[in-house]
Structures are given as C-alpha cells and as structure tokens.
Amino acid sequence: MSTAPATASRGIAPVIGNTVVMLLLAACAWLLAGLHDGDWWQAMPSATRGYAAAMAMLAYAGLVAAFLYRAHARDKAMQPSDVMTQDALWVVHASQTGFAMELADMTATSLRRGGVTVQRAALEHLDSARLQTIERAVFVISTTGEGDPPDPALGFVRQVMSQTPALKGLQYAVLALGDREYTQFCAFGHQLDDWLRRQGAQPLFDLVEVDNADDSALRHWQHHIAQLGNGEEAPDWSAPRYDAWRLRERVELNPGSLGGPAFHLSLAPDTGTLPDWTAGDIAEIGPRHAAGDVEDFLHRLALPADVPVRWQGETQALATVLACSHWPDMASTRVFPDAQALADACTPLPHREYSIASLPADGALHLLVRLMRRADGTPGLGSGWLCTHAQTSDAVLLRIRRNPNFHPPAAAAPLILIGNGTGLAGLRAHLKVRAQAGATRNWLLFGERQRACDFFHADELLAWRAQGALEHLDLAFSRDGGEHRYVQHALLAQANRLRSWIDEGAAVYVCGSLAGMAPEVDAVLRIVLGDDRVEELRANGRYRRDVY
CATH class of the missing domain: 3.40.50.80 (Nucleotide-binding domain of ferredoxin-NADP reductase (FNR) module)
Known part of the structure; x- marks a missing residue:
C-alpha cells in the first residue's frame, strides 16, 4: 500500500549516480597526475596555500552535504509513513515555488494546535491505493504557467488522476493558489477538486481561491481549518487591517424562540462614508472581550488599565491590548514581572466572519447574528461581542472581504x-x-x-x-x-x-x-x-x- 520504498529508491538513485561520477573523475585525475615529471609548472604554490585550498574544498563539500541532508530530510518528511493513526488528517501540498508547502506547514500547525493528528505529504508521494485509505485530507495546491500543475505533481496527474479510484470514504478540502492575471486562474486546484468529487469524495467545505497570497482569503481558509479541530482559537496568520465602525442598532428578532437569540445589527463606519460592497461579500469582525471581564482580569493581577505597553508595533493601554487578545492563564501570569511582559504573552484574537445582509444603498451594513454559547454557558467570542458586549460608544473593528464565488x-x-x-x-x-x-x-x-x-x-x-x-x-x-x-x-x-x-x-x-x-x-x-x-x-x- 505504501509508496515510500519506490520514492526512496528514486531519491537514492541520483545520489549513487553522482557519487560514481565523482569517483571516476578522481581516478582520472590520479592517472593523469602520474604523467607529470617534477613540478606541474614553474611557480608551484606553497604548501600553506595548498593546505588552505584543501580546507576550502572540505568546507565546500561539508556545506553541500548539509544542504543535501536537509533536502533529503524534508523530502522524507513529505513521504507517507507506513505506520499511521487511522484518524489522522492529511495535509497535502503541490508546490512550484515553495509557497504552497509553507502554507501547508502552517495549516498542519494550526490543526495540531486544535488537537488534530496530522500527516504531512507532498502530492507526488500519493497513489490511488494510499488515497483509498485516507478518511480526511486538505490539499494546498498551486497552479503554474497557464493553468498547469506544479512540476513535482505531474506524475500524480498522469499516474493517479488518469484512474478512477473509489474515494467515497474521503472527506477533503482544497486551497487553490493562483494569480488572476492568468486566464486559467487556480486551474489545477479546480481540476483536483473536480476529480476528487467525481471519484465520490465529499468536500468538508467549498474550495477556497487565493489570488497572489491575498491575506483575507488565507484567513478564510484558516477559519475553516479551525472548525476541524477542538475549537481552540489560534491567532490569524496575518493580522487583518480593520476600520473602526459603530453599532447603530441591535434588535433581537426571535424573543421566546426554542433556539438561541438572533439579532439584527446595523453598523456604520466612523468615517461616515460607506465603502462599496456586493451581495455575497463578507464582514470580518475583530472581536473583543467584555469590558467587565478585562477589568476583573486586571484587578486580579493588580495592574492598572491605562499603563502603556508596546503591542503589535504600537503603543497602547494595557486594557486595550487585553480587550482584543488571548490572555495567558492565571497560573502562568505569575511569572510576568510587569505589564509589558504580560502584553508580550498576549496573542491577537482571531477574526469572525458574517454574511452581509444589506447593500450600500441601505445606508448601513446589516448583519444577522445568532448568540452562540460555549459548553460552559459563556457567550461565544464573536457573537458574544456583537450581541451582548458591544455598545454604541464602542468601536467595532470591521473589514469587508470580497467573496466573488457568491456574487x-x-x-x-x-x-x-x-x-x-x-x-x-x-x-x-x-x-x-x-x-x-x-x-x-x-x-x-x-x-x-x-x-x-x-x-x-x-x-x-x-x-x-x-x-x-x-x-x-x-x-x-x-x-x-x-x-x-x-x-x-x-x-x-x-x-x-x-x-x-x-x-x-x-x-x-x-x-x-x-x-x-x-x-x-x-x-x-x-x-x-x-x-x-x-x-x-x-x-x-x-x-x-x-x-x-
């Protein structure tokens, strides 16, 4: 079932070939050296220079060996293991320049933080038999040239995608990387997605397109990935550039419902000028903790709310930092001697996404949000901020993300x-x-x-x-x-x-x-x-x- 032995042999063959060639060249040099009588030329270099040259060659050889070892180790890490946990979620990349591999590594880290067992692999190391044993997988897929797969993935396309394996037991998701300047935008990502669907695989969520490393699309992917774990909230890979908006209206739409309360929210930007958006676009919200919770936390630590600290490249009041960040737990805060040390241990809260329910012609941005509750009964992070904590005097951090797939x-x-x-x-x-x-x-x-x-x-x-x-x-x-x-x-x-x-x-x-x-x-x-x-x-x- 494993492709590892075949892949390993393909990786060893070039090394053996290069070694044989080097040995042959060395033998030729030794034979040719025997044809010379005395010095090779009149101005023979000194012995010191000869030793220096030899040391330089040894250092160069060591450097090359180190690079080869790291490349071999990375390639080996991308090969499927013969001993895998059955419930592992596979994170698979197809990369031309290394960006897809980097994003796949970040995806795997986020999943592990959420308590998920992860198996990393490169697409070229999978075959039909291996795919049929996988229950869940996410694919980070680049497109190169005019809609072509990355070079390393060509073997998978020819040998695997030309077949029709039964993949009804596979749940998957695809992150497609591309450039909208090309006609065939994210073509290989779509090609893989289509092929997986035709084989019976079931999408965990719809394909996410990324245009030139667009940070909002990557945050959308990270948002979906977070739902596959235990719900632990990880910081965004890249910080959203929010604008300040104000809550103009909040109305509960379903008092007495058997379900959770749902609210109609109306927001307007501080600038007074509404940005443009299209039906289907998304509002990304930067949530905050309730002001009372921040005050209680500071009181327990005996720290002033208004003490200035450096955080995220800006000088801010400690209370402001705590309002929009993950806090270290109370046991670990004892090791922080001052406010700055506490701020250094805080990480930004992840954004939350909501479908926009209005058009710019309505004069405001409308949301329809249900108040969610955690297992302990406390309000959810984003819905708690919007539905209960935020007041008309509070700034609501918001940015609009285009969502062309729902236009x-x-x-x-x-x-x-x-x-x-x-x-x-x-x-x-x-x-x-x-x-x-x-x-x-x-x-x-x-x-x-x-x-x-x-x-x-x-x-x-x-x-x-x-x-x-x-x-x-x-x-x-x-x-x-x-x-x-x-x-x-x-x-x-x-x-x-x-x-x-x-x-x-x-x-x-x-x-x-x-x-x-x-x-x-x-x-x-x-x-x-x-x-x-x-x-x-x-x-x-x-x-x-x-x-x-």
Whole structure:
C-alpha cells in the first residue's frame, strides 16, 4: 500500500549516480597526475596555500552535504509513513515555488494546535491505493504557467488522476493558489477538486481561491481549518487591517424562540462614508472581550488599565491590548514581572466572519447574528461581542472581504435561494439587489424552528412576494408540530418546479449551516437532478454556496 520504498529508491538513485561520477573523475585525475615529471609548472604554490585550498574544498563539500541532508530530510518528511493513526488528517501540498508547502506547514500547525493528528505529504508521494485509505485530507495546491500543475505533481496527474479510484470514504478540502492575471486562474486546484468529487469524495467545505497570497482569503481558509479541530482559537496568520465602525442598532428578532437569540445589527463606519460592497461579500469582525471581564482580569493581577505597553508595533493601554487578545492563564501570569511582559504573552484574537445582509444603498451594513454559547454557558467570542458586549460608544473593528464565488448571477437568470437560520443574511442581500434590478424570477426556500418566533425579516419577505419581486416562497419550520420538516424537505417537495427552473437556466445559491443543511440540500439536488447535472451546474458557476 505504501509508496515510500519506490520514492526512496528514486531519491537514492541520483545520489549513487553522482557519487560514481565523482569517483571516476578522481581516478582520472590520479592517472593523469602520474604523467607529470617534477613540478606541474614553474611557480608551484606553497604548501600553506595548498593546505588552505584543501580546507576550502572540505568546507565546500561539508556545506553541500548539509544542504543535501536537509533536502533529503524534508523530502522524507513529505513521504507517507507506513505506520499511521487511522484518524489522522492529511495535509497535502503541490508546490512550484515553495509557497504552497509553507502554507501547508502552517495549516498542519494550526490543526495540531486544535488537537488534530496530522500527516504531512507532498502530492507526488500519493497513489490511488494510499488515497483509498485516507478518511480526511486538505490539499494546498498551486497552479503554474497557464493553468498547469506544479512540476513535482505531474506524475500524480498522469499516474493517479488518469484512474478512477473509489474515494467515497474521503472527506477533503482544497486551497487553490493562483494569480488572476492568468486566464486559467487556480486551474489545477479546480481540476483536483473536480476529480476528487467525481471519484465520490465529499468536500468538508467549498474550495477556497487565493489570488497572489491575498491575506483575507488565507484567513478564510484558516477559519475553516479551525472548525476541524477542538475549537481552540489560534491567532490569524496575518493580522487583518480593520476600520473602526459603530453599532447603530441591535434588535433581537426571535424573543421566546426554542433556539438561541438572533439579532439584527446595523453598523456604520466612523468615517461616515460607506465603502462599496456586493451581495455575497463578507464582514470580518475583530472581536473583543467584555469590558467587565478585562477589568476583573486586571484587578486580579493588580495592574492598572491605562499603563502603556508596546503591542503589535504600537503603543497602547494595557486594557486595550487585553480587550482584543488571548490572555495567558492565571497560573502562568505569575511569572510576568510587569505589564509589558504580560502584553508580550498576549496573542491577537482571531477574526469572525458574517454574511452581509444589506447593500450600500441601505445606508448601513446589516448583519444577522445568532448568540452562540460555549459548553460552559459563556457567550461565544464573536457573537458574544456583537450581541451582548458591544455598545454604541464602542468601536467595532470591521473589514469587508470580497467573496466573488457568491456574487450575484446575471439579472436575466432565474435564481433559487436556499438557506436556514441566520443564513438568510446572505440571501437577503441577493434579494435586495434583484429587486433593485427588477429581476423577479426569484424563489426562496427558508427553514427555521418556529414560524411565530423565527421567521426573520418576515414583513420584508412577504412584501417582496406581494409585490412580485419574489415569485415563490417556501417555508419549513421544524418545531411547529408534527414530523420535523427542514428546508431540504421543502425543496424535495418541489422537485418538478426545481427541474423546470434549472432547465430555464436558474442558478442555485445556498447559505447557512455546513454541518446539517448544506449536505442535505446537496443530496436532494442530486436525487432530483442527478450527479452529472449538479456537477455541471457547479462547474458553470450556477451552483454556489456560502456555508459555515
């Protein structure tokens, strides 16, 4: 099953060949030296210079040996091990310049920090037999030239991707690296993703594209990777460049619901000028701890809140640093003699992502956020900050991330929108842009718990339907008595309409929970339309998802 012996032999062969050549050259030099009588030339160098030259050659040989050893060790580390933990998550790279390998190493580190057992490998070291034994894998894939795979991955393309192994037991994700200046942007990443799907592998989440090492796309990847571990929050690989916004309005939309409270939030930038964004784009939020929690922490340490410290290249008050950072635990803080030492031990809180529920024409950025709670009952990091802690006087750190994979289709195309819970946020923005454009071929399928409590933005949706901007509205409320019914069931019940709309050129946009709703909706689409049709929709950009 292992490819390690074959790979090892391929790595040893060049070393043996080079060694034989060097020995032959040395033998020739010794034979030729015997043809000379006396000195080789009149001005023979001194013995001291000869010794110096010999030492220089030995040093050079040692340096070359060190480089070869490091390269061999790195190559060996990228080879699959014969003894692997069954539940290991594989982190596989295909790299041309080394950037994909670097990102794969960072991905592996993040996963290990989250308690995940990791196996690292290069794509060229995998074969069909090995792939069929893997249960979970993430691939960091570069594209080179005009849509070509990296040189080391050519063997995998020819020998493995030309086959059709059964990979139904594999769950995977792909980070595709590329440059939008090239026509075939991220082509090899998409090619691998398509091939894995055709073999029956199931995506953990949708492919993430990275244009020229875009830090926002990499943070999006890191956000998804964090969900594969135990939930331990790691610092962002690169710090987002936030702007200061203010909370203008916060309204609970579902008082009395069986589920967690959900809030409509309205924010505006301190500059007073709204930036531009498009339906489908994402708001990245820099969360903060509650002010009371920061005060309690400082009180226990007997440190003043306003003492200045250097952190992240700036001078800030200690309380400000603590508000937006991970703290060392109380046991370890005893070793820090002063405020600066404490600040040095703090790492930035990771960002949180939310679908934007409005357009710039609305005059504010709207979010739909559910308050999440940890196992101990305390509010979640991002939702706790936005839903309970942040006040109108507080700065909310925010940046907008373009999400072209969820941007609107052409206005002339019919649009099927499917979502549950707070996933309605991203769908609401699409309905707004469609209404503005006068595009009325819109069909919304939405699911939640109770109609009386959880029909978010009901007045707005019903008004769109009455005005003709929403042609069909199908609702599924799972806790309104009788058999539990979810949005996927509402979609299956409208199988004939689904086929008809797809035949008329409709696009399907899904927004909401990755763990339950998204795969169930995907399964219904495949039941009604067939796998080939669904893959065709996905390849043509007519099946898009914003799931989390």
